[in-house]
Amino acid sequence: MSQPALGSRAQGEDLSLDELHDVWRLLAPEDRLAAFHLVPHDSGEDFFLALSTAEQAALLVTLPAKERRAWLRLLPPDDAADVIQAALPAARQEFLALLDDSTRKEVSALLAYAEDQAGGLMNPRFARLRPEMSVDEAIAYLRRQVRELETAHYIYVLDAEQRLLGVVSFRELFPVPPERTVQEVMHRDVVTAHEHLDQEALGRLFATHRFLAIPIVDDEQHIKGIVTMDDIVDVVQEEATEDIQKIGGMEALDAPYLQIGMGRMVRKRGGWLSALFLGEMLTATAMGYFEAEIARAVVLALFVPLIISSGGNSGSQATTLVIRAMALGEVKIRDWWRVIRRECVAGLTLGSILGTIGVARILLWHGAFGVYGEHYLLVALTVGASLVGVVLWGTLAGSMLPFVLRRLGFDPASASAPFVATLVDVSGLLIYFTTASVILSGTLL
Amino acid sequence: MSQPALGSRAQGEDLSLDELHDVWRLLAPEDRLAAFHLVPHDSGEDFFLALSTAEQAALLVTLPAKERRAWLRLLPPDDAADVIQAALPAARQEFLALLDDSTRKEVSALLAYAEDQAGGLMNPRFARLRPEMSVDEAIAYLRRQVRELETAHYIYVLDAEQRLLGVVSFRELFPVPPERTVQEVMHRDVVTAHEHLDQEALGRLFATHRFLAIPIVDDEQHIKGIVTMDDIVDVVQEEATEDIQKIGGMEALDAPYLQIGMGRMVRKRGGWLSALFLGEMLTATAMGYFEAEIARAVVLALFVPLIISSGGNSGSQATTLVIRAMALGEVKIRDWWRVIRRECVAGLTLGSILGTIGVARILLWHGAFGVYGEHYLLVALTVGASLVGVVLWGTLAGSMLPFVLRRLGFDPASASAPFVATLVDVSGLLIYFTTASVILSGTLL
Numbered sequence: 001m002s003q004p005a006l007g008s009r010a011q012g013e014d015l016s017l018d019e020l021h022d023v024w025r026l027l028a029p030e031d032r033l034a035a036f037h038l039v040p041h042d043s044g045e046d047f048f049l050a051l052s053t054a055e056q057a058a059l060l061v062t063l064p065a066k067e068r069r070a071w072l073r074l075l076p077p078d079d080a081a082d083v084i085q086a087a088l089p090a091a092r093q094e095f096l097a098l099l100d101d102s103t104r105k106e107v108s109a110l111l112a113y114a115e116d117q118a119g120g121l122m123n124p125r126f127a128r129l130r131p132e133m134s135v136d137e138a139i140a141y142l143r144r145q146v147r148e149l150e151t152a153h154y155i156y157v158l159d160a161e162q163r164l165l166g167v168v169s170f171r172e173l174f175p176v177p178p179e180r181t182v183q184e185v186m187h188r189d190v191v192t193a194h195e196h197l198d199q200e201a202l203g204r205l206f207a208t209h210r211f212l213a214i215p216i217v218d219d220e221q222h223i224k225g226i227v228t229m230d231d232i233v234d235v236v237q238e239e240a241t242e243d244i245q246k247i248g249g250m251e252a253l254d255a256p257y258l259q260i261g262m263g264r265m266v267r268k269r270g271g272w273l274s275a276l277f278l279g280e281m282l283t284a285t286a287m288g289y290f291e292a293e294i295a296r297a298v299v300l301a302l303f304v305p306l307i308i309s310s311g312g313n314s315g316s317q318a319t320t321l322v323i324r325a326m327a328l329g330e331v332k333i334r335d336w337w338r339v340i341r342r343e344c345v346a347g348l349t350l351g352s353i354l355g356t357i358g359v360a361r362i363l364l365w366h367g368a369f370g371v372y373g374e375h376y377l378l379v380a381l382t383v384g385a386s387l388v389g390v391v392l393w394g395t396l397a398g399s400m401l402p403f404v405l406r407r408l409g410f411d412p413a414s415a416s417a418p419f420v421a422t423l424v425d426v427s428g429l430l431i432y433f434t435t436a437s438v439i440l441s442g443t444l445l
Numbered sequence: 446m447s448q449p450a451l452g453s454r455a456q457g458e459d460l461s462l463d464e465l466h467d468v469w470r471l472l473a474p475e476d477r478l479a480a481f482h483l484v485p486h487d488s489g490e491d492f493f494l495a496l497s498t499a500e501q502a503a504l505l506v507t508l509p510a511k512e513r514r515a516w517l518r519l520l521p522p523d524d525a526a527d528v529i530q531a532a533l534p535a536a537r538q539e540f541l542a543l544l545d546d547s548t549r550k551e552v553s554a555l556l557a558y559a560e561d562q563a564g565g566l567m568n569p570r571f572a573r574l575r576p577e578m579s580v581d582e583a584i585a586y587l588r589r590q591v592r593e594l595e596t597a598h599y600i601y602v603l604d605a606e607q608r609l610l611g612v613v614s615f616r617e618l619f620p621v622p623p624e625r626t627v628q629e630v631m632h633r634d635v636v637t638a639h640e641h642l643d644q645e646a647l648g649r650l651f652a653t654h655r656f657l658a659i660p661i662v663d664d665e666q667h668i669k670g671i672v673t674m675d676d677i678v679d680v681v682q683e684e685a686t687e688d689i690q691k692i693g694g695m696e697a698l699d700a701p702y703l704q705i706g707m708g709r710m711v712r713k714r715g716g717w718l719s720a721l722f723l724g725e726m727l728t729a730t731a732m733g734y735f736e737a738e739i740a741r742a743v744v745l746a747l748f749v750p751l752i753i754s755s756g757g758n759s760g761s762q763a764t765t766l767v768i769r770a771m772a773l774g775e776v777k778i779r780d781w782w783r784v785i786r787r788e789c790v791a792g793l794t795l796g797s798i799l800g801t802i803g804v805a806r807i808l809l810w811h812g813a814f815g816v817y818g819e820h821y822l823l824v825a826l827t828v829g830a831s832l833v834g835v836v837l838w839g840t841l842a843g844s845m846l847p848f849v850l851r852r853l854g855f856d857p858a859s860a861s862a863p864f865v866a867t868l869v870d871v872s873g874l875l876i877y878f879t880t881a882s883v884i885l886s887g888t889l890l
Contacts, residue, residue, distance in 0.1 A: 050653055050654065050655075143619055143620055149616075153598070153657075170615060171594075174588055175588055203678075206675075206678065207678065207679070207682070208495055209495070210495075210675050212598075212657065212674070212675070229657070229674045229675055229678065230651075230655050230657070230674055232678060233648075233651065233652065233674065233677060233678055233681060234652070236678060236681050236682055236685070237652070237681055237685070237773065240681070240682070240685035240688075240689070241769055241773065243685075243689065244685070244688065244689055244692060244765060244768075244769045245765060245766065245769065247689060247692060247693065247765065247862075248692065248761055248762050248764070248765025248766065248862060249758055249761050249762050249765070249862070250762045250765075250766075253766070256770065256773075256775045257766050257767070257769075257770035257775055257776060258770070258775060258776060258780065258783065258784075258787075262787065262790055262791065265787075265791060266791055266794050266795065269759075269762050269791065269795060270794070270795055270798055272762075273755075273758055273759060273762065273795055273798070273799065273836075274798060274799065274802060276754075276755075276758050277751075277755055277758075277799050277802055277803070278802070280750065280751050280754045280755065281751060281806055283750035283751055283754070284747050284748055284750070284751050284806075287746060287747040287748075287749075287750065288747050288816060291743055291744075291747065294739075294743050294746050295740075295743045298736055298739050298740045298743075298746075299736075301732060301739050301743075301746040301749070302729050302732040302733050302736065303729055303732075304732075304746070304749055304750060305725065305728035305729070305732065305749060305750070305753055305870055305874065306722075306725050306726060306728055306729050308750055308754075309721075309725045309728070309753075309757075309863075309866065309867065309870055310718075310721075310722055310725065312754075312757075312863070312866065313694055313718055313721050313722075313863040313866075313867075314714075314718060316693055316694050316862060316863050317693050317694050317695045317714050317717075317718065317863075319693070320689060320690060320692065320693025320694070320695075321690065321693065321695075321698070321702050322702070323689075324686055324689045324690065324702075325701065325702035325703070328682065328686065328701075330701045330702055330703060331702060331703060335703065338703065339703075342703075342707065342710075345707055346707065346710060346711055346714065349711050349715070350711065350714060350715055350718055353715055353718070353719060354718065354719065354722050357719060357722055357723070358722070361726055361729075371733060391718075417692075417693060417694070417761060417862040417863070418754075418757070418758040418761050418762075418862070421754065421757065421758070421866070422754065422758075425750055425754055429750065
């Protein structure tokens with residue numbers, strides 16, 4: 001999606017546009033059409049352009065056929081392509097048919113790209129010049145182009161085969177004496193992105209270079225379109241939302257929380273929840289394996305939730321940190337050894353802190369209530385030592401899982417907090433009961 | 446931070462800039478200075494401008510005093526202010542003294558704003574016109590301004606007191622007949638942001654309106670500067686990183702993972718981990734309360750980790766969804782009742798799914814290994830019913846906690862997955878053992 005021209009901003013002030021939006025969210029789909037028709041046409045345009053792609057598509061479907069054409073044609077080609085992509089497959093051909101010929105061609109070309117590739121985000125319309133033009137000719141030529149363009153931050157200089165030769169900004173062009181040529185003013189070292197570049201990598205390219213637009217090229221440096229900074233804000237938000245939802249232990253919803261259908265949401269959450277549940281069943285198996293020990297020393301069972309949750313929490317911290325650092329490009333696969341070293345130190349320190357608190361808690365409670373039997377010192381030692389081991393293990397497992405997933409070609413964000421917690425729960429039980437059998441053998445066990 | 450002029454892009458191609466960056470990350474601070482001096486001055490400029498604020502500050506400190514001035518003056522005022530903010534307090538006055546008088550004034554004004562307010566992000570330099578100028582005068586006047594500006598997407602029309610009257614874009618101004626005046630062409634309905642607006646809200650304003658820049662005003666509509674879209678990309682990334690780290694159960698690090706000092710990182714993680722640990726200790730208390738039941742029916746202990754982790758996982762999903770939807774503005778405080786209704790349905794459905802799997806697991810295992818004693822049917826019923834209750838409770842608690850936190854004035858993202866899991870662990874034990882005592886009373890208990 002792209003930025004509307006200055007002329008299409010809201011007529012009212014901020015608040016009223018927000019209010020309009022708020023009302024919108026609360027309306028049933030059939031009432032939205034009525035509300036939309038109540039708004040004066042000018043404000044309607046602003047409102048329509050500010051809607052999300054999914055909402056634009058939903059509204060277009062409910063509009064009478066003759067209105068649909070006018071509203072769809074209001075959108076620049078990249079936004080039109082997004083809307084058509086968001087519509088039900090059955091409606092796509094019909095939508096395409098509503099466009100004028102040249103836009104339909106542009107939109108069809110855009111639809112061929114995956115949504116999360118540079119090509120899927122680009123606008124095929126941009127300001128262009130030939131290198132041999134004089135600055136005067138160039139400005140006259142640009143004045144004609146500029147009205148049809150959505151954005152014109154940079155002007156691209158192309159050869160006869162549409163290969164990108166250079167770039168120049170309006171600001172640079174205007175003060176130049178009129179008889180100089182474009183190729184004397186232009187920059188030849190242009191930062192470009194390949195049409196199939198993943199949108200997350202494209203976002204990092206924008207973050208590094210801070211350009212308002214980056215041209216998208218094919219293998220032979222033919223320019224296919226431009227991606228502008230405002231599209232990237234959406235990408236960044238979208239990728240962050242996906243990662244956050246995955247870290248929360250579910251599939252990315254791909255739709256706003258209040259709008260997604262209950263069936264779809266339950267499927268996206270239920271799948272992972274069931275998978276985690278199946279994994280977590282191993283804890284019942286592990287506990288069953290130590291059933292005799294528990295029967296002999298019930299006191300051991302009391303600390304099971306405390307021990308395994310500490311492993312889960314420390315693992316959740318570590319995996320979250322590493323996933324985010326990977327998404328930002330701060331940590332690369334080859335940094336795994338540095339991460340292990342850091343997490344060893346962090347895990348041992350954090351484990352020692354929790355172990356100390358745990359031991360203190362048991363000694364204090366025993367002193368006050370005498371609840372942990374004659375071997376309370378050994379029990380405290382078992383819990384303390386297990387905490388160090390479990391926290392260290394949780395930290396290491398949590399930090400390494402994103403590396404393993406990425407190495408195997410999966411999204412590292414799937415190493416969700418609940419996933420790591422489940423992994424660590426089972427091994428935490430093994431650590432705890434093994435430590436217990438070593439320390440308590442001959443006394444309680 | 447802002448976008449460098451086109452002229453200051455990397456001399457080499459993409460890859461080599463990336464490589465330079467990569468080497469940089471691996472160098473010790475003292476070696477960075479040497480490496481920096483090896484680079485030709487032109488590339489050095491690009492490289493310096495592309496560094497993060499923290500890295501720019503760190504590099505400036507190591508530079509010889511006479512070089513420091515030249516590099517600091519390379520930065521536009523908003524970036525200079527960020528660098529000075531990032532420097533150690535002791536170095537700030539010294540840095541300020543290196544700037545020329547007019548920039549120092551601008552930078553000092555910027556330093557008065559909190560970093561996460563609109564005022565802290567803005568650039569005090571922007572293109573400006575008077576309303577009564579003719580288009581011809583305006584273009585001539587702009588040509589002089591434009592060289593000193595970092596960005597000039599929109600031109601702001603101000604009265605003699607610097608109050609914002611309107612806005613016009615280059616593209617709109619150029620095709621207009623030269624004798625018309627600026628006020629005839631300008632738009633009067635300008636979207637503005639208040640200087641103390643929080644940066645997250647400012648990000649949403651950009652997302653709604655899709656402008657390249659938004660002017661920042663004080664209470665009397667005096668323009669103080671502009672915030673551009675490229676600053677917002679940083680804000681969006683930064684806010685997402687903070688939320689993700691909080692959801693992972695720790696304080697936001699505020700620094701890249703591989704660069705933050707170990708002591709600081711352990712403090713940021715250890716604080717929450719210890720707090721969660723103290724909360725989780727209640728599980729030991731709860732388990733102690735049911736010690737007699739466990740001693741009588743050890744089989745109950747086997748399913749403790751399974752039950753409580755299911756509550757934690759479903760709570761983690763719900764809280765993550767709601768936190769993100771709140772950050773994106775999709776869910777507001779007044780939506781709490783809609784969320785409860787949705788989560789009741791989702792929780793019951795998900796709980797029934799897990800309950801069914803749980804019952805099936807117990808019946809299958811008992812059929813195969815005969816491990817769960819004569820009352821295995823009742824045990825299965827206990828586990829199944831508890832799972833429905835625990836998952837429903839986890840879902841509701843997880844979805845409501847962000848509302849409670851926001852209502853109390855805290856960041857909803859603090860309702861981290863581990864926080865919710867801890868909350869749900871204790872109550873999950875109560876649900877489980879209460880269910881058990883109802884169903885198993887007279888048989889196992």
